[in-house]
Amino acid sequence: MDPAQPNTRTPLSVGVRGSDRPLLARHVRLTFCRTRRRRILMRPETVMVPNGSGADILELCDGRHTVDQIVAELGARYRTVPADEVRRYLTRLVDRRWVEVTDG
Template identity: 55%
Template structure:
């Protein structure tokens, strides 16, 4: 079982170097591509990952999403990010760098 690290407000998520976020016109969906897996994302997942640039904090990502959507459950955003960190598809930097 993989341990899931909690994601904090000042963490700065970014895609791992071996992972890409791409739009697949044939499916009309965003894909998260890594050497071991292809994940078809829904619009919300793609929006979250599109904000994971290593500069924005988790709190900033949640705030940006709140500006786009009527309902944003920050616990669900954090859980989504934490699962991707555990799967090594996202890396987390802290607020110091």
């Protein structure tokens, strides 16, 4: 654990909870790629191109929004957002160390 962020957990094998606050890992950055004309997730020597909803989820991973708030925000943008799919997506990113979560 990072002493500057004592409540940070990574990785999670059981999944994220609704009260968790996801944030991009320190070495990861979400940016817009002009060549691809879409957002990309970058970390040293690796680039991931998330689909549209994945990029929307990552955009809200700022450490302030809880997982439940992310689901609600996406639900306001789109008609339906399966909360379990958002949690599974975030859990995979936490397991890969792209995203960290803090206890809510």
